[in-house]
Amino acid sequence: MSKIIKGTWVEIEQIVLKPEERAANLPEETRKVPYVLRVSGFLVEDAEMDTEVHIKTIIGRELSGTLKVVNPSYTHSFGNTVPELLTIGTEAEQ
């Protein structure tokens, strides 16, 4: 497995609360899953994926967790065209 180099922008995952540690009065489907945190930062030491690592966040805080993503990116978009919207407010509709 290839090593991820120190200083790489990564995302880590941390189980904040296990299901049994969570708040009371949660709906069933929420209570049975852990409460999970993800956060991005620069890798402090060379490491392999899915191992425990430290990161330095963009504001310089050091946090730890499991290394999950290298170079985390945003891919959200405008979605697929929803044809139902197209004619609203056009002459075609009047």
Add this chain to the structure above:
Amino acid sequence: MSRDLSYAAVIARKNEIMKASLGIDFQDFIQSPIAFDYERMMRETGFSHDDLVRIQRETKVGNTPLFELTRLTEAVRKIAGPGKGATILVKDEAANASGSFKARRASISAYQAMIKGYKGMIAATSGNYGAAVASQAAQRGLKCIIVQEVYDSRGVGQPEIVEKGRACEAYGAEVLKLTVGPELFYMLLRTLEETGFFNASLYTPFGIRGVETLGTEIAEQVRGRYGKDPDAVIITHAGGGNLTGTARGLLQAGCNDTRVVACSVDLSGLHMASDIDFNRKSFTTGHTGFGVPFATWPDRVDVPRNAARSLRYMDEYHLVSQGEVFYMTELLTKLEGLERGPAGNISLTAAVALARQMDRDQIVVVQETEYTGAGKHHNSQLSFARENGIEVRRGDPKENQPGKSIVIPERLEQVWGREQDIDKLRLSYLKNAANILPAAQWSENDLAFLAADVKKTPAWVQQHMADLAK
């Protein structure tokens, strides 16, 4: 010494964490389990109206344009009865730094954090507020952490929420991205304790006072251009801060007869803490999942007493459906040449219903817009809904069913929404108060506080106390 980080232990340290992170001792204002000195709390922020304006000007907030929506007004007049069809105006709050009115709310907190010598600020929010806090913190040279509910347990988030997180990171914030759950508050407390940063809660007096300038600007702009006060101002309602701050500003400007109308998207039937319902809402804010519980019990928040108290200022509460808001968002783009985010257009939707019933010489103001873009766009949300098995179609919006089908109106005539019985909300508020302290034990001061908090007289509260015992 390592502190106990269990859920119960952190929650139990709530009061001390809040005091250290805000510099406000709420005990100083609390008079009983029910009542507290609300006005003194607001006053003792120490800022005059002129201070607020000056602080906001320094960080690119306020003085946003007020536009007349001429083509939409015309379209409403075509379907309204004779002599009906008020002029619809919109306050283009997307023009604030970070793209929404939330910059007003964040600006005063950032200023306070700076002058009190905090190194950074933290806010727990899934909304535009995060970007606003990050943007204001950046301008004041403060570090910023946003604690955000982003994903369901599969790691999937609504495009709108993902975009809001991206915006926070764009302004230089560290974003703690969490799965669904009310433990967001626990995470906030933990992070405040770890860092010693300022708590830029949405519900502090600083946040709410910052919104007052929105109300005073509306009053000045409408008077300047039309020589009269606005007849109604419609406010998208979730946590109550937008409504509270705007209404306070209107009152400060002397708009005593202006109707203050709340509006939310009706999400009846969806559970807000549900891992499954989380991605079936198609709206991330401005909906009844926040609007109703926050109106009927404001003190459910991350500060001991909430400065956002919407029923204190609300005259009416209008509900609209998801499909109606998406329709209006598209119509605003096509008719008025303004492409804006859906959440800000919730009040625009109610404005159509209201303007239709109001006289032609009257003025109704839609008091916000928000930025739009990838993710934060009605097409993104609808496309995501469709991928998640929600039916999307044109038709009668009355058939809209949150989480199951989004029905986009076929014609403007079908945009009505519906009015919510506000007295029911008032009674529900009193019931919640009675759960804190039994009604039989309410003092005269409690009665006066509760009456003010629901915009009624103490006699009205007393009249309904008998019902509470049932």
